[in-house]
Amino acid sequence: MTIALGLIVSRFLHYLALSLLFGAALFPLYGLGLSPARAEASLPWLRGFLLLAAIAALISGLSWLSFATAGMSGNLSGAIDPESLSIVIGSTSFGRLWSLRLALAALVILVLLPKGQSAARLYAVLAASFVLLAGIAGTGHAGENLIHMIADGIHLLAAAIWIGALFVLLVLVTVAADTQANSAAAIVRHALIRFSGIGTSLVAVLVLSGLVNSWYLIGFDKLDQLFVSRYEEILLVKLALFGAMLVIAAANRFWLTPRLAAALASGSKPAASIRPLGMSILGETVLGIGVLAAVAWLGTLQPPALE
Amino acid sequence: MKNGMIALLAGAAALSWVSTADAHAALKSAGPAPGSVVKTSPKALRIQFSEAVVLGFTGVDVTNEKGEKQALGSASISPSDKAQLIVPLTGDLAPGKYTVAWHAVGDDTHKVEGKYSFEVKP
Numbered sequence: 001m002t003i004a005l006g007l008i009v010s011r012f013l014h015y016l017a018l019s020l021l022f023g024a025a026l027f028p029l030y031g032l033g034l035s036p037a038r039a040e041a042s043l044p045w046l047r048g049f050l051l052l053a054a055i056a057a058l059i060s061g062l063s064w065l066s067f068a069t070a071g072m073s074g075n076l077s078g079a080i081d082p083e084s085l086s087i088v089i090g091s092t093s094f095g096r097l098w099s100l101r102l103a104l105a106a107l108v109i110l111v112l113l114p115k116g117q118s119a120a121r122l123y124a125v126l127a128a129s130f131v132l133l134a135g136i137a138g139t140g141h142a143g144e145n146l147i148h149m150i151a152d153g154i155h156l157l158a159a160a161i162w163i164g165a166l167f168v169l170l171v172l173v174t175v176a177a178d179t180q181a182n183s184a185a186a187i188v189r190h191a192l193i194r195f196s197g198i199g200t201s202l203v204a205v206l207v208l209s210g211l212v213n214s215w216y217l218i219g220f221d222k223l224d225q226l227f228v229s230r231y232e233e234i235l236l237v238k239l240a241l242f243g244a245m246l247v248i249a250a251a252n253r254f255w256l257t258p259r260l261a262a263a264l265a266s267g268s269k270p271a272a273s274i275r276p277l278g279m280s281i282l283g284e285t286v287l288g289i290g291v292l293a294a295v296a297w298l299g300t301l302q303p304p305a306l307e
Numbered sequence: 308m309k310n311g312m313i314a315l316l317a318g319a320a321a322l323s324w325v326s327t328a329d330a331h332a333a334l335k336s337a338g339p340a341p342g343s344v345v346k347t348s349p350k351a352l353r354i355q356f357s358e359a360v361v362l363g364f365t366g367v368d369v370t371n372e373k374g375e376k377q378a379l380g381s382a383s384i385s386p387s388d389k390a391q392l393i394v395p396l397t398g399d400l401a402p403g404k405y406t407v408a409w410h411a412v413g414d415d416t417h418k419v420e421g422k423y424s425f426e427v428k429p
Contacts (some may be wrong), residue, residue, distance in 0.1 A: 068416055071416070071418060072361070072364045072412045072416055072418055073363075073364055074364075074410065074418060083363070084363065084364075087361060087362075087363035087364065088361075088416075091361055091362070091363070092361055092412075092414055092416060093414055094414070094415075094416045
């Protein structure tokens with residue numbers, strides 16, 4: 001049980017860290033319309049945020065490897081046993097792939113360490129986190145079929161863009177609430193309006209790629225057993241969390257964002273409309289974290305179609 | 308930009324394909340065969356899995372009817388077949404029933420285990 005729990009927690013943190021790395025590095029480009037050269041100058045917290053995410057990605061990747069090794073050796077001590085770890089790294093393709101992934105994560109940390117701004121750095125972080133995220137698709141149950149693997153990779157990337165955007169929006173809203181400045185509130189409005197169009201496409205991509213994944217993992221002939229297996233129970237919880245995220249996103253788009261825009265246009269204080277926006281984005285973020293936790297758990301279970 | 312995207316996709320695909328997961332390792336056959344009766348003590352156990360197995364995480368315990376563990380040499384993978392495990396017996400097995408409890412890890416990193424028995428009856 002301890003090994004299984006360790007593996008679930010490692011997977012969860014790895015998904016979250018990589019989603020933040022990719023999603024938060026991408027958001028300034030499409031959500032704020034900044035050039036890569038200007039992104040770090042306009043958002044002084046961005047480098048530190050990405051650095052933390054990269055460190056978390058490396059540590060969670062290491063512990064994923066450790067707990068997977070413990071699972072193979074059959075006892076928890078295998079997680080830190082140098083002999084077991086060297087067998088996994090040296091003689092399984094999982095271990096070889098994982099050493100490449102960890103090296104890439106370490107490289108991202110090195111790239112992010114120096115202070116200052118550079119456009120090339122943001123591109124490098126985006127490229128590396130793209131490869132690390134999409135590469136997860138090949139390691140799991142999707143690794144046996146090309147179409148399934150592509151759908152899984154797209155699903156992971158779309159989810160990361162959403163989760164990363166939520167964190168950046170959360171920072172922007174917090175800044176706007178703290179400073180009470182109209183300029184900060186205007187940036188929030190600008191970002192939310194730009195994100196709303198992309199958010200709709202993300203939902204469409206998530207639903208479609210999710211359907212392809214469930215075709216391979218559950219098989220629609222097994223839908224009648226939907227409440228039978230633990231796998232499907234967790235999948236339904238995940239879908240419920242996703243549905244709740246959609247409700248909040250819709251409230252944001254059709255009610256809270258127009259309210260902020262109206263407040264800014266009429267020249268009244270935006271504080272009253274910033275606070276509910278912040279609460280709703282926070283709620284959406286918590287739900288998104290719940291979705292990632294469900295995914296981490298699902299990945300350790302046997303999908304019905306493969307039984 | 309377009310070339311960059313292609314390079315990225317190729318990188319992700321390469322990193323993915325390295326690990327293209329196989330199905331779980333399963334026991335296909337063994338010598339002495341599961342449920343069989345042999346006349347003389349075997350010199351070694353040979354276990355044929357469905358997939359290549361990782362030696363460090365693959366092995367057996369052989370017990371007699373009283374549950375006593377039998378002495379085994381160090382296991383190895385057949386040089387000609389990475390899915391075959393060879394476990395030498397250090398001594399002769401006395402007549403009686405034996406249970407082989409095996410565990411194996413395939414390239415997909417999943418641990419699988421099982422049991423079978425055979426009998427030595429001169």
